Every structure is written in C-alpha cells, then in structure tokens.
Amino acid sequence: MSIRHGLLALLEGGPRYGYQLRTEFESRTGSTWPLNVGQVYTTLGRLERDGLVAPAGEDGAGHALYAITDPGRAELHAWLGRPVESANPPRDEPAIKLAMAVCSPGADPAALIRSQRERTSAALREWTRLRDRAGTDGRDRRDRPNGPNGPEETARLLVLERLILAAEAELRWLELCADRLADGRAAVPSASDGGREG
Structure with missing residues (x-):
C-alpha cells in the first residue's frame, strides 16, 4: 500500500x-x-x-x-x-521460508506448516470478527433504514474481505504443501548427504 x-x-x-x-x-x-x-x-x-x-x-x-x-x-x-502489477508479486515470506526449509537439512517443514497454519487461522478469525462487527452498532445491517454506513464502512469491509480471502487461500496452499510433503513428492535432504537429494 x-x-x-x-x-x-x-x-x-x-x-x-x-x-x-x-x-x-x-x-x-x-x-x-x-x-x-x-x-x-x-x-x-x-x-x-x-x-x-x-x-x-x-x-x-x-x-x-x-x-x-x-x-x-x-x-x-x-x-x-493504474492496476497493481500482478506479474511481479510481492515477496511472500511463508512461501520463501517453506521453500528454504524443504531444502535445509535439519529443518522441519511439517512443523513450519503447522505453526503457519495456526497463525493464519488466528488472523482469519480476527479479520472475520472485525468484518462481522464492522458498523453494526449492535444492530443487524439489514435493520438499518439507510443500509450500511456509507463509504468508510464500505472501505473497511472491502479491505477486511481481501484479507479474509487471502488468509483462506494461504490455508488452502498450506494444506497442499502438507499433502505434497506427506506424499513424499518433496524429499527433505538429510545432513548425511550434504543437503543433496540422491
């Protein structure tokens, strides 16, 4: 931003x-x-x-x-x-960290996936809570005579929805990573082979 x-x-x-x-x-x-x-x-x-x-x-x-x-x-x-350039995505620390862990002897990619999943799930719960509470002032939005509270509430909701969808996508990606590791499609090198796969 x-x-x-x-x-x-x-x-x-x-x-x-x-x-x-x-x-x-x-x-x-x-x-x-x-x-x-x-x-x-x-x-x-x-x-x-x-x-x-x-x-x-x-x-x-x-x-x-x-x-x-x-x-x-x-x-x-x-x-x-101007649209935001998608061809050059920002550096994604969880992806970089997991890519390095998969290739690092002594690393535990499965533990990294578990801890990231917990953190992302907590963030998803918080953003969902904020979205659900945004502008309700104790009443359901449908009960308001003028609908949602205008552009500021809409702006907050748009940002929160983006964060929620990104967190949901990250959780799906983490599940894919866990499945890939469990299937043995990504063998983690051991210290005895000097970090090289055989």
Whole structure:
C-alpha cells in the first residue's frame, strides 16, 4: 500500500492534520495497517517537497493543516487509474521460508506448516470478527433504514474481505504443501548427504 497515495486520497476530501490523517487511514483500512504518526508527518514532508501537498493554515486547536495541490490530485488519480502489477508479486515470506526449509537439512517443514497454519487461522478469525462487527452498532445491517454506513464502512469491509480471502487461500496452499510433503513428492535432504537429494 502506498502510504503517500493513501494520504493524498484522504486530503482530497479537504485539509487535515497529521494525527487526523493517521486515524482516518487506519479507520478506512479496517485498522489492519497501523501507521506511526511520525511516518505520517515524514510522508507529508516529502509530499510537500514534491509539490503534491501544501500547508493550509491551522485549525481552531492550532494543528497544522495540509491540503492537496493540483499536481497532487493529478498524481492521486493517475495512481487510482493504474492496476497493481500482478506479474511481479510481492515477496511472500511463508512461501520463501517453506521453500528454504524443504531444502535445509535439519529443518522441519511439517512443523513450519503447522505453526503457519495456526497463525493464519488466528488472523482469519480476527479479520472475520472485525468484518462481522464492522458498523453494526449492535444492530443487524439489514435493520438499518439507510443500509450500511456509507463509504468508510464500505472501505473497511472491502479491505477486511481481501484479507479474509487471502488468509483462506494461504490455508488452502498450506494444506497442499502438507499433502505434497506427506506424499513424499518433496524429499527433505538429510545432513548425511550434504543437503543433496540422491
């Protein structure tokens, strides 16, 4: 996630100060990507340096406000219009770790799969809980006269659904890995053969 573009998107709604941007960013992303307020101000400084935001005075409490500029708006809309490149997927630590474990004498890939499955299952339960609670304020969403609570709730739900589906896919992949190891299709080298398969 591009934090700079996320901040530009928030500033398109009007001037804001750093802590406000941090809070709104976390709210819109379902509190799944926490931001350090120092990171927000560092990013704002870079955006200002690049001419994408500008100081916009202070609010009534003396907070320094920032506003998006026309070049910032153009940058934001160019970013929003570009699909995320799928041909170069981000590094996937569980996949890299398991690939290394399978080829490492003394490693226990099955234990790695079990511990990753537990961690991913816990994350899946938490994201599902957050999704199910999002914006319900104690009432079923169908009972609301105006339906879901608008764009912020929708944004949170979209992010949480993405995380849930990714966790479900990872659990399926881990099951496939466990089956492959159990079938002997991936023989783990022993220390006696110097890490080479015979």
